[in-house]
Amino acid sequence: MTVDLQTIVTGLIGVVCAVLGWLGRELWQAVQALRKDLAALEVRIGTDYVRYDRLKDALAPVMDALQDIRDRLDSKQDKP
Numbered sequence: 001m002t003v004d005l006q007t008i009v010t011g012l013i014g015v016v017c018a019v020l021g022w023l024g025r026e027l028w029q030a031v032q033a034l035r036k037d038l039a040a041l042e043v044r045i046g047t048d049y050v051r052y053d054r055l056k057d058a059l060a061p062v063m064d065a066l067q068d069i070r071d072r073l074d075s076k077q078d079k080p
Helices: 005-048 052-074
Strands: none
Touching: none
16 A cells, blocks of 8 residues: 555645644633633722722821921931
């Protein structure tokens, strides 16, 4: 039995298509998993993290104290 060139080429094309199909399926599953993770992250961001306006209100006393320290340092008499 002899194997001609067409049979070899057809076999190689089949193997390449199978590998590409497997790779495509793996990529598709990875994208689907990323979509689920992103949806879960969007829900967590809305509930777990502090909004900017609430953070700004919470940091106002700290910023005022820092401004007081800065003013006192600017008015020091022994400053060069």
